[in-house]
Amino acid sequence: DTEVTQTPKHLVMGMTNKKSLKCEQHMGHRAMYWYKQKAKKPPELMFVYSYEKLSINESVPSRFSPECPNSSLLNLHLHALQPEDSALYLCASSHRTGKKRANTEAFFGQGTRLTVV
Amino acid sequence: KNQVEQSPQSLIILEGKNCTLQCNYTVSPFSNLRWYKQDTGRGPVSLTIMTFSENTKSNGRYTATLDADTKQSSLHITASQLSDSASYICVVTVLSGYNKLIFGAGTRLAVHP
Numbered sequence: 238d239t240e241v242t243q244t245p246k247h248l249v250m251g252m253t254n255k256k257s258l259k260c261e262q263h264m265g266h267r268a269m270y271w272y273k274q275k276a277k278k279p280p281e282l283m284f285v286y287s288y289e290k291l292s293i294n295e296s297v298p299s300r301f302s303p304e305c306p307n308s309s310l311l312n313l314h315l316h317a318l319q320p321e322d323s324a325l326y327l328c329a330s331s332h333r334t335g336k337k338r339a340n341t342e343a344f345f346g347q348g349t350r351l352t353v354v
Numbered sequence: 355k356n357q358v359e360q361s362p363q364s365l366i367i368l369e370g371k372n373c374t375l376q377c378n379y380t381v382s383p384f385s386n387l388r389w390y391k392q393d394t395g396r397g398p399v400s401l402t403i404m405t406f407s408e409n410t411k412s413n414g415r416y417t418a419t420l421d422a423d424t425k426q427s428s429l430h431i432t433a434s435q436l437s438d439s440a441s442y443i444c445v446v447t448v449l450s451g452y453n454k455l456i457f458g459a460g461t462r463l464a465v466h467p
Contacts, residue, residue: 279459342403343400
């Protein structure tokens, strides 16, 4: 199984709503990532979890709150979002890399298309 | 500054023709270089991954090359199909404890019948 599964595929939410994006993988990867991608732009890294601990936060606003309840799951909790937060949110996972593992693959989910109204 | 630049920005070819996409990078320390295919509104799908010691790697009709000395890579698509229409993204990984990916802006390929 080389899949990263994201739910929901599409989400429309109001600026006062609270919602969550979910990501799941069963490849034994201990690094998981959230990316944000605007149209016709490359993905931008938001968060990195390593061994279920937050290791990288790329100065993301607090209205985005990540959570890694176990080694297979990654959530992104959303609250009080702005219309400019509308984007494709991608989850990815990989083994941790290093000099002895230079070609480790990163697998992406299909993304959640988020629209904030 | 770590950067990945791709050319051309967009490309239109006829079905059955070949094409080559280019990628130049300045990333250090270098771990590997990947090519991804991304359909609109979908997640990227890996095509190839190469470390600095690999010069070429094929995946079906896709062949990637890497010149670590000049820091250039190319992706050659043979006998293009309509389903090849997508964005092709060159991604270079920084050697670190996790996959720190530096993305190019992508080349948008349109294959016309």
